[in-house]
Amino acid sequence: MTFDIPAPDERARGEARERLDGLVKPLGALGRLEELAAWLCAAHGTVPPRPLDDVRVVVFAGDHGVSAASPVSAVSPVSAYPREVTAAMVRVFLSGASGVNVLARQVGARVRVLDVAVDGDLTDVPPEVTAHKVRRGSGAIDVADALEPGEAERGFAAGRAVADEEIDGGADLLIPGDMGIGNTTVASALVAACLGLPAEDVVGAGTGVDERGRARKVAVVEAALARAGSRAREPFALLTALGSACAAATAGFLVQAAVRGVPVLLDGVFSGAAALVAREIAPEAARWWLAGHRSTEPSQAFALKALGLEPILDLGLRLGEGSGAVQAVPVLRAARATLAEMGRLADLA
Ligand SMILES: O=C(O)c1ccc[n+]([C@@H]2O[C@H](COP(=O)([O-])O)[C@@H](O)[C@H]2O)c1
Ligand SMILES: Cc1cc2nc[nH]c2cc1C
Numbered sequence: 112m113t114f115d116i117p118a119p120d121e122r123a124r125g126e127a128r129e130r131l132d133g134l135v136k137p138l139g140a141l142g143r144l145e146e147l148a149a150w151l152c153a154a155h156g157t158v159p160p161r162p163l164d165d166v167r168v169v170v171f172a173g174d175h176g177v178s179a180a181s182p183v184s185a186v187s188p189v190s191a192y193p194r195e196v197t198a199a200m201v202r203v204f205l206s207g208a209s210g211v212n213v214l215a216r217q218v219g220a221r222v223r224v225l226d227v228a229v230d231g232d233l234t235d236v237p238p239e240v241t242a243h244k245v246r247r248g249s250g251a252i253d254v255a256d257a258l259e260p261g262e263a264e265r266g267f268a269a270g271r272a273v274a275d276e277e278i279d280g281g282a283d284l285l286i287p288g289d290m291g292i293g294n295t296t297v298a299s300a301l302v303a304a305c306l307g308l309p310a311e312d313v314v315g316a317g318t319g320v321d322e323r324g325r326a327r328k329v330a331v332v333e334a335a336l337a338r339a340g341s342r343a344r345e346p347f348a349l350l351t352a353l354g355s356a357c358a359a360a361t362a363g364f365l366v367q368a369a370v371r372g373v374p375v376l377l378d379g380v381f382s383g384a385a386a387l388v389a390r391e392i393a394p395e396a397a398r399w400w401l402a403g404h405r406s407t408e409p410s411q412a413f414a415l416k417a418l419g420l421e422p423i424l425d426l427g428l429r430l431g432e433g434s435g436a437v438q439a440v441p442v443l444r445a446a447r448a449t450l451a452e453m454g455r456l457a458d459l460a
Contacts, residue, residue, distance in 0.1 A: 112392065112393075114366060114369075114370050114392075114393045114395070114396070115370060116369045116370055116393060116395040116396055116398075116399075117369075117370075117372045118395070118398070119150075119153035119154055119398055119399070120152070120153050120154075120155075120156035121153060123152040123153050123155070123156050123157060123158055124149050124150070124152055124153035126152070126158045127148060127149040127152035127153070127158045127159075127450060128145075128149050130158055130159075130450060131145045131148060131149065131449075131450065133455050133456055133457060134449065134450075134453040134454070134455060134456065135453055135454045135455065135456055135459065136453070141446075141449055143421075143423070144442070144445060144446040144449055145446075145449075147401070147423070147442070147443055147446035148160070148446040148447060148449055148450045150401065151163075151374070151443065151446065151447055152450070154372070154374045154399065158450065159447060159450035159451040160447050160450070161283065162283070162444070162447065163283045163284045163440065163443055163444055163447065164219075164283060165221075165281045165282050165283045165284070166215075166218065166219070166220035166221070166282070166283065166284045166285075166286065166437075166440055167220065167221045167222075167223065167277045167280075167282040167284070167285055167286065168211060168215055168220055168221065168222045168223070168286040168287075168288045168432075168433040168436075168437060169223050169224075169225060169273055169274075169277065169285070169286070169287060169288060169364060169433075170204055170211065170222065170223070170224040170225065170288035170289065170290050170432055170433060171225055171227050171270070171287065171288065171289055171290070171291075171357040171360050171361050171364070172197060172200065172201050172204075172224055172225060172226050172227060172228075172229055172289075172290040172291060172357070173197070173226070173227045173228030173229055173245075173248070173249070173290075173291045173294075173355060173356055173357035174194050174197050174198075174228060174229055174230035174247070174248040174249065174291060174292065174293070175194075175248070175249055175251075175252075175257075175291055175292070175293035175294055175296065175297050175355055176248055176249050176250045176251030176252065176255065176257065176293075177189050177251050177252055177253065177293045177296045177297065177331055178190050178193075178194040178291075178292045178293030178296075179194065179248075179251060187292060187293060188324075188327050188331075189293050189295075189296045189317070189320065189324065189327055189328045189331060190292045190293050190295075190296075190317055190318050190320065190324075191317065191318040191319040191320050191324070192292055192318050193292065194230065194292045194293065196292050197229055197230070197290060197291050197292050198229050198230070198231045198233060200290050201224055201226055201229060201233060201236065201240065201290070202233075202235075202236065204222060204224035204290070204432075205224060205236060205237075205240070207222075209222075209432060210430050210432055210434050211288055211430075211432035211433045211434045211437060214434050214437045214438060215433075215437050217437075218437060218438075218440045218441055220286070220437055220440060222288070222433070223277070224240060224288075224290070225240060225241075225242075225243050225273065225360075226240050226241045226244050227243060227244060227245055227266065227269065227356050227357050227360045228244065228245055228246050228247065228248060228249060228266075228291075228355060228356035228357055229244075229247065229248075230247045230248035231247065232247075243269040243272065243273060243360070245258075245262055245265050245266045245269060245356035245359075245360070246258070246259075246262060246356055249355045249356060251331075252296075252297065252300060252331065252334075252335040252338070252352070252353040253330070253331040253334035253335050253338070254334070254338075256351055256352050256353075257297070257350070257351065257352065257353055257354050257355050257356075258350065258351045258354070258355070258356060258359070259351075260351065262351070262356060262359070263347045263348075263350035263351045263354065263356075263359045264347060264359075265356075265359075266350070266355075266356040266357070266358075266359030266360040266363065267347070267350075267359045267360065267362055267363035267366075267392075268363060269359075269360050269363065270359065270360035270361055270362060270363025270364035270365075270366075270367065271363040271364065271366065271367035271370075272363075272367075273360070273363075273364055274363070274364045274365075274367035274368050274371065274373075275367060275371070278367075278368070278371045278373050282373060283373070283374075284373070284374050284375070284376060284440070284443070285364070285368045285373055285374070285375050285376075286375070286376050286378060286403070286433045286436045286437060287361045287364055287365065287375070287377065287378060287381075287382040287385065287433065287436075288378060288382075288431065288432045288433025288434075288436075289357060289361065289378070289379075289381035289382060289431050289432065289433075290431065290432060291355070291357055291381070292318070294355070294357065294380075294381050294431075295314075295315060295317035295318075295328075295380050295381075295408060295410075296314070296317070296328050296331055296332060297353070297354060297355050297358060297381075297384075298358075298380045298381045298383070298384035298385075298408070298410055298411075299313045299314045299315070299328065299332050299380075299384075299408075299410045300331075300332045300335045300336065300353045300354075301349065301350075301353065301354055301358060301384040301385075301387065301388055302383070302384050302387060302410040302413055302414050303332055303336055303410070304336060304339060304343040304349055304353065305343075305349070305384075305387040305388060305391065305414075305417070306387070306413055306414075306417055308413060310328075310329045310330075310332035310333045310336065311329055312409065312413070313332070313409055313410040313413055314328045314329045314332055314409070314410070315380075315407065315408040315409050315410065316407075316408075317408070317429075318429075335352070335353040336353070338352065338353070339352035339353050346362075346388050346391040346392045347359075347392075349388065349391075350362070350388060354388065357381070358381070358384065358385050358388065361381065361382055361385035361389075362385045362386075362388045362389035362392060363389075365377075365382075365385060365386055365389040365396060365400065366389050366392060366393045366396045368396075368399060368400075369393065369395065369396035369397075369398070369399035369400075370393075370396075372399065373399070374399055374400075374401065375399055375400045375401070376400075376401050376402075376403040376423075376436040376437075376439055376440070376443070377400055377401065377402050377403060377415075377420070377436060378403055378404070378406075378431065378432075378433045378434070378435050378436040379404070379406035379408065379411055379428070379429065379430070379431050379434075379435055380406050380408040380410055380411040380414075380429075380431070381431060382433075382436075383402075383406070383410070383411040383414035383415055383418075384410060384411075384414055386400060386414065386418055387414050387417060387418065390418065397418055397419075400418070400420065401420065401423065401439075401443075402415050402418075402420035402421065402422040402423065403422065403423055403424065403435050403436025403437070403438065403439035404422050404423065404424040404425065404426060404428055404435030404436060404438060404439060405422035405424070405425040405435075406428065406429055406435065407427060407428075407429040408429065423439040423442050423443075424438055424439050424442070426438065
């Protein structure tokens with residue numbers, strides 16, 4: 112698979128830096144905002160960059176085999192919450208009452224939810240929500256492949272198609288969101304596999320499991336890594352062995368945004384893991400991504416470091432859904448406004 116990914120405009124980045132140095136402020140006084148303003152100029156190829164009016168969050172919802180209750184316990188062995196929450200939350204996103212719905216409204220961003228792999232048939236939701244469904248749930252990665260052959264490619268293609276739909280609809284900025292009980296275990300496995308890290312280092316508490324729960328997650332990730340073996344070296348084989356349809360769809364979404372030259376704000380642990388896999392598929396795509404926020408999950412920190420990304424915000428969020436990235440939108444808009452609206456030192460009376 113090859114992708115025609117545009118290069119950000121380095122001439123515009125240089126012109127932006129020059130213009131920033133000439134604004135009514137001490138040199139460099141706007142810190143990170145200056146870097147973000149120049150990044151946006153390079154993305155848009157203009158100084159100042161265009162406004163970020165149309166921001167869109169796509170929540171990829173799906174279940175993960177690792178969250179299934181065991182014969183001896185009704186609760187998930189790897190999450191503080193039961194897997195039924197995933198399907199229930201799809202309805203909450205549609206009602207507009209989820210965390211990301213509320214936070215997105217604060218910044219005028221839209222939220223779209225897609226059932227990519229919820230373990231159930233959501234017959235009571237609008238048909239467009241299930242239009243890109245790949246399968247119901249996924250294999251439990253410690254004992255079986257997550258996906259059947261060809262499903263990783265289908266999920267990836269679905270994510271690309273969704274990015275195209277949003278960009279054709281006018282999106283200036285895309286945010287990948289995620290909803291899936293158990294998905295922090297899958298994200299940890301992907302990050303460990305991509306970066307060659309031990310499970311013990313990457314696994315966190317997710318929705319809030321205790322030390323015993325975390326130990327179970329570590330064991331699942333270790334078993335998944337052992338099962339995947341050398342397949343971890345090829346991204347689609349990796350997604351098939353220990354990823355999920357949502358991870359594949361999110362990776363496709365990230366790559367297609369880059370193909371179309373549309374900036375992305377990564378969110379938390381799941382989009383960080385998907386971004387690592389997406390970079391293996393299309394290395395140049397990473398130039399179109401920024402990290403919206405720092406999650407509390409260790410695997411996200413490893414992923415962002417490997418991607419060379421410094422999160423814009425650090426609010427201690429661990430909700431997922433795209434919620435943290437949404438909070439960074441006003442920062443990006445502020446960075447743009449400085450270039451568009453501040454006066455120049457040269458004009459001082
Ligand atoms: O992105 C994060 O920082 C994050 C950290 C912990 C949990 N989550 C969300 O919680 C769910 C996964 O948590 P868990 O414990 O079920 O693996 C999933 O729906 C994620 O969106 C998200
Ligand atoms: C209620 C709930 C909402 C979520 N949103 C993202 N992950 C979630 C996990 C739970 C449990």
